[in-house]
Amino acid sequence: EADIYQTPRYLVIGTGKKITLECSQTMGHDKMYWYQQDPGMELHLIHYSYGVNSTEKGDLSSESTVSRIRTEHFPLTLESARPSHTSQYLCASSADRDRGAGELFFGEGSRLTVL
Amino acid sequence: GESVGLHLPTLSVQEGDNSIINCAYSNSASDYFIWYKQESGKGPQFIIDIRSNMDKRQGQRVTVLLNKTVKHLSLQIAATQPGDSAVYFCAEAAGNKLTFGGGTRVLVKP
Numbered sequence: 001e002a003d004i005y006q007t008p009r010y011l012v013i014g015t016g017k018k019i020t021l022e023c024s025q026t027m028g029h030d031k032m033y034w035y036q037q038d039p040g041m042e043l044h045l046i047h048y049s050y051g052v053n054s055t056e057k058g059d060l061s062s063e064s065t066v067s068r069i070r071t072e073h074f075p076l077t078l079e080s081a082r083p084s085h086t087s088q089y090l091c092a093s094s095a096d097r098d099r100g101a102g103e104l105f106f107g108e109g110s111r112l113t114v115l
Numbered sequence: 116g117e118s119v120g121l122h123l124p125t126l127s128v129q130e131g132d133n134s135i136i137n138c139a140y141s142n143s144a145s146d147y148f149i150w151y152k153q154e155s156g157k158g159p160q161f162i163i164d165i166r167s168n169m170d171k172r173q174g175q176r177v178t179v180l181l182n183k184t185v186k187h188l189s190l191q192i193a194a195t196q197p198g199d200s201a202v203y204f205c206a207e208a209a210g211n212k213l214t215f216g217g218g219t220r221v222l223v224k225p
Contacts, residue, residue, distance in 0.1 A: 035215075040123045040202060043159070043215040050211075059214075090158050103149065104206075104213065106158030 003027050006091050006107035013081055014115050021076045021110045023091030032074040033104065035090040036060060043090065049074055081114045088112070123202065125220040134192040136219045138205035143186065145207035150179060150190045153218070154201045162190070162203075197223050 004025040013019055025032065030051045035043040035058075045058030049068040063085070064078050074093075078085055088111050092104040128134045140148070146167040151159035165172045165179045165188075172179050178191040188205050202218040 040218065040220070042204065042217045045213075092158075103161050103164060104151075104159075106151075106160070109156075109158050 004091065004093055004105050004107045006089075006110050008110060009108060010111045010113075012113045012115065015080075015082055017081050017114075019078050019081055019112070021089050021091075021112070023074045023076070023107060024072050025074075025093040025105070026072060027093060027095070027105065028071065029093035029095050029105075030071065031094045032068065033092045033094075034058070034064075034066060034074070034076050035092065036062065037088045037090055037109075039088070047076065081112075083114045086112060086114050123218060123220050125222060127222045127224060128195050129224050130197060131194055134190075134195045134199065134221055136190045136192075136203050136221065138188040138190075138216050138219075140186050140188060140205065140207040140216065142207060142209050142214070143183075144209040147208040148179070148181060148188050149206045149208070149213075150177075150188075151204045151206065151215075152199075152201045153204065159204060192221075195221070195223050197225065199223055 007022045032049045034047040036046050037043045044060035046060050046062040047066040049055045055066050055068055064076050066076050088109045090109045091107045094104050149164040150162040152162050153159040163174045163177050163179050165181050170181050176193045180189045200223045202220050204218045205216045207214055
């Protein structure tokens with residue numbers, strides 16, 4: 001069982017609100033990721049981090065921002081939510097392998113609905 | 116924005132039969148491949164992986180086959196059970212970049 005946690009699991013908010021989705025892992029992984037996924041669709045990488053104070057944008061453009069002040073914590077923030085942000089957000093982490101990508105451990109996801 | 120996965124490929128399989136899920140990948144430089152299972156309302160869960168120096172790898176009830184010539188990956192599930200009903204994703208990695216493919220929904224009929 002992977003030790004990666006996301007809160008909230010479900011969130012319904014109004015347009016214009018600021019929200020932060022929390023993600024924490026207790027595995028000591030250096031690499032962490034945020035993916036956006038619409039129901040039944042593929043995962044799109046929106047942010048990633050290879051360690052403390054390191055953050056990068058992913059393949060899919062997103063109006064969200066992330067921070068990595070501590071190894072175990074990788075929160076995602078939307079300054080002003082819009083209905084187009086309605087989606088599921090999945091956080092993941094992976095161990096730092098000797099080369100390249102490794103197995104990702106995913107959280108349960110945060111399902112965001114913006115009215 | 117949100118959209119409905121109306122066009123997700125679906126594989127219907129009788130309980131007890133074997134399932135084969137296929138995936139075509141695009142990057143010939145990819146050297147690591149992973150299959151994930153995602154149950155409704157949950158995050159993806161690792162099933163099995165394979166590196167490009169192998170063409171077959173077996174786990175418990177699952178086998179992954181890799182054909183680098185045609186850039187094709189498959190997941191075989193033996194004796195499919197109701198708990199295998201989920202969406203299955205393949206992912207390919209080249210260096211640090213991991214890319215997920217579209218999923219396949221598996222429905223197990225009793």
